[in-house]
Amino acid sequence: MKFGGTSLGDAASVKHVAGLIRKYVQTGYQVVVVSSASSGVTDELLNMCEWSLKDEKLIADRVNALFEKHLYMAEMSIENCGWLNSVLEILNSSKRELEKLLYGIHYVKEITPRIRDYVASFGEVMSTPILWGCLSSVGVKAEWLTGWDAGIVTDSNYGEAKPFIELSKLQLRNKLQPMIDRGIIPVVTGYIAKSQDGSITTLGRGGSDYTATLIAAALKADEVWLWTDVDGLMTADPKIEPSAGTIKELSFEEAVEMAILGAKRMHPRALEPAIADNIAVRIRNTFNPDNPGTLITSKPTEGGDVVKAVTVTRDVGLINVQGFGMVGTPGTAAKIFQILGKANINIMMIAQTVSESNISMVVPRKTLMKAVSLLETTLLGTDLVRSISYESDIAVVAAIGSGMRGKPGTAARIFKAVADEGVNVRMIAQGSSELNISIVVKDDDCEKAVRAIHKAFHLGR
Amino acid sequence: MVGFGVVGRALAEKIVSEREELVSKFGLKPRIVAVADSSGALVDERGVDIERALEAKKRYRYLARAMPNNVVKTPLEELLENFDYDVLVETTPTNIVDGEPGLTYIKIALSMGKSVVTTNKGPLALALPALTEMADRNGAILRFSGTVGGGTPILDFGRMCQSGDEVVKVEGILNGTTNYVLTRMYSDGLDFDEALIEAQKAGYAEKDPSMDVEGFDTACKLVIIANYVMGLTVTLKDVEIRGIKGVTYGQLKELAKSGKTVKLLGTIDKEHGLLTVQSREVDLTDPLCVWGTLNAVTFHMEKLGSETIVGKGAGGAETAVAIVRDLIIVKRFLMDSLGGLPLKSL
Numbered sequence: 001m002k003f004g005g006t007s008l009g010d011a012a013s014v015k016h017v018a019g020l021i022r023k024y025v026q027t028g029y030q031v032v033v034v035s036s037a038s039s040g041v042t043d044e045l046l047n048m049c050e051w052s053l054k055d056e057k058l059i060a061d062r063v064n065a066l067f068e069k070h071l072y073m074a075e076m077s078i079e080n081c082g083w084l085n086s087v088l089e090i091l092n093s094s095k096r097e098l099e100k101l102l103y104g105i106h107y108v109k110e111i112t113p114r115i116r117d118y119v120a121s122f123g124e125v126m127s128t129p130i131l132w133g134c135l136s137s138v139g140v141k142a143e144w145l146t147g148w149d150a151g152i153v154t155d156s157n158y159g160e161a162k163p164f165i166e167l168s169k170l171q172l173r174n175k176l177q178p179m180i181d182r183g184i185i186p187v188v189t190g191y192i193a194k195s196q197d198g199s200i201t202t203l204g205r206g207g208s209d210y211t212a213t214l215i216a217a218a219l220k221a222d223e224v225w226l227w228t229d230v231d232g233l234m235t236a237d238p239k240i241e242p243s244a245g246t247i248k249e250l251s252f253e254e255a256v257e258m259a260i261l262g263a264k265r266m267h268p269r270a271l272e273p274a275i276a277d278n279i280a281v282r283i284r285n286t287f288n289p290d291n292p293g294t295l296i297t298s299k300p301t302e303g304g305d306v307v308k309a310v311t312v313t314r315d316v317g318l319i320n321v322q323g324f325g326m327v328g329t330p331g332t333a334a335k336i337f338q339i340l341g342k343a344n345i346n347i348m349m350i351a352q353t354v355s356e357s358n359i360s361m362v363v364p365r366k367t368l369m370k371a372v373s374l375l376e377t378t379l380l381g382t383d384l385v386r387s388i389s390y391e392s393d394i395a396v397v398a399a400i401g402s403g404m405r406g407k408p409g410t411a412a413r414i415f416k417a418v419a420d421e422g423v424n425v426r427m428i429a430q431g432s433s434e435l436n437i438s439i440v441v442k443d444d445d446c447e448k449a450v451r452a453i454h455k456a457f458h459l460g461r
Numbered sequence: 462m463v464g465f466g467v468v469g470r471a472l473a474e475k476i477v478s479e480r481e482e483l484v485s486k487f488g489l490k491p492r493i494v495a496v497a498d499s500s501g502a503l504v505d506e507r508g509v510d511i512e513r514a515l516e517a518k519k520r521y522r523y524l525a526r527a528m529p530n531n532v533v534k535t536p537l538e539e540l541l542e543n544f545d546y547d548v549l550v551e552t553t554p555t556n557i558v559d560g561e562p563g564l565t566y567i568k569i570a571l572s573m574g575k576s577v578v579t580t581n582k583g584p585l586a587l588a589l590p591a592l593t594e595m596a597d598r599n600g601a602i603l604r605f606s607g608t609v610g611g612g613t614p615i616l617d618f619g620r621m622c623q624s625g626d627e628v629v630k631v632e633g634i635l636n637g638t639t640n641y642v643l644t645r646m647y648s649d650g651l652d653f654d655e656a657l658i659e660a661q662k663a664g665y666a667e668k669d670p671s672m673d674v675e676g677f678d679t680a681c682k683l684v685i686i687a688n689y690v691m692g693l694t695v696t697l698k699d700v701e702i703r704g705i706k707g708v709t710y711g712q713l714k715e716l717a718k719s720g721k722t723v724k725l726l727g728t729i730d731k732e733h734g735l736l737t738v739q740s741r742e743v744d745l746t747d748p749l750c751v752w753g754t755l756n757a758v759t760f761h762m763e764k765l766g767s768e769t770i771v772g773k774g775a776g777g778a779e780t781a782v783a784i785v786r787d788l789i790i791v792k793r794f795l796m797d798s799l800g801g802l803p804l805k806s807l
Contacts, residue, residue, distance in 0.1 A: 373492065377795045
């Protein structure tokens, strides 16, 4: 079981979570708990890095405020004095370490990715002992461990470190299985680990999910439960489509597709270990534990329509490269991608007409102007390209569902649905895996398009 | 664009009015992501509304006064460090005492690996070897066609003369204002002071004409030629400078009888490493002997003999052409370094 930041947002939530865990342990479940940082704390720590560089005077105050928040959480959630004191001792030593670290940053006037990960690790290092203390206090036999003590080893790609899967699994098994066998619940920090040379690393946004699936794979768990503050993955953003409901079952590939396409709260890579060892993943709501949530497996039971969810990705821009010189000239697309790739600009969607006189692509909006400038500089004035234009006010709407595979007419239903709403489609892409069909529309139209597709495939509750 | 005076505005006007041609002829689509005058900067990564900026500048003289809500007051140093751009076009006024503020702006841009196009002689006259080194080491280029001869491509003409041969000596009339003064003295029999007032009335001379009259402007240009064309590493302090103040009408009249006149000449003698600016006698038949505000430079080569290039030495629109010429070269440089395709021949 992995608990997200909002599940550990305050003392009441921590108590609630400890109660949940105890309930499952008492019914005979063998459980490993993975804990995120309390909500907002990781961001605050990363902010601290930046202003520690500039302002020494603020360090003590901000660290104090952060510490007070955790102190209060501990005091209000842990009733047993003995456990509370052990937790306070851990928190105090973390506080001293963090403060020294931030002064260090201030004096060396440098914040490297390695140090940033070190600072970011404090969120979990503070939240996990509190959950452990609370569990112990309600009579659950538990031990808390950092990700590295549990056995996770990564490369040194700070900020987005990749675990050595087999090595980590081996060490996790050796460390955690004996604890479980002795009836002890391991409570492990999510998100953080160490590199081979012993520096603290982080697994990137949503990294706690990754920690959970990795541990599950190591222990050959039956299921991974990712506890969050929603009932599961939704058929659409409920803020856009009020009738959107929870998706009951999804395949791994559909879930990955959704994670990439902006269904929040999941790292696309986090499912990898679960996929490799075929372990079911369930997304559940901490605050509505009776709801079974969304079950993600390799073979979901069939049912429902061909489209399972409609997502929208905003904050993107469209670039259009046009020129008859590109017709029949091999390598034009490669050139474009190489130029943008070198500048670290991610191309999210590509379409080219079969006449080859036109290539359109979608990039994140914050890199749009950079991409346009690069392409103008490098391609205008060559024989290949005549014009480069862009639109910044667009959004990508995607219909996802493996049921559309080999089922003719799905695209037609989508286009009819949006056309009936008077929405103009500027660009279309579908991979040959037929897992999703993506369309580009004006940003103003995107909510209308989501609602239209949602309705056409009867996804509403 | 840092600097939004005569030259900066002429460039902006050119970019606006020739938008289509610049793309179709040169593949050049400059997007002005920031424009700054001494009052502040307009910034927009999608391109500043340059027509509005031009109008505002015309009516209110300062961007900040015209568009107080749009202008950012961030110090330019900070903007140049933190904002994304490909090339800095620097057209702030020439200052030969310390080159500022242009020198600092150029250094920041180069240190960030951004290319620079400038029309500002001050920073170049004081620090051209250092700036060239910074550009090379940071993978950028520094271009300054517009600093010598306005739109007349004197510098690149000189480079071509140097290519396959060796330029051993350069002589040139590099300052239009003093040439105008000498022309009026010669043809209309005016005294120096009278001719200078005429030049000021015609808008050719500044209220404080010392930069031109005392020879500093010519000296700056000489330094730029020496570095760029001949590969010398010299700065303003290496130039021996004398102006035209002592020249009288009587002197000119007397010299005319023997087919000569006096011009303010800048001279580079490579063998002796001498750079001088002084009024010197010139044959009336010498191709160098041009009149009015014209500039002329003769490159003396080891094998080819002498080649002279003549042209208008200044003017906003002319200098804007030189900047665009430099921007095309920056574009080619960027295409190479970014892995683009070869530009079709221009």
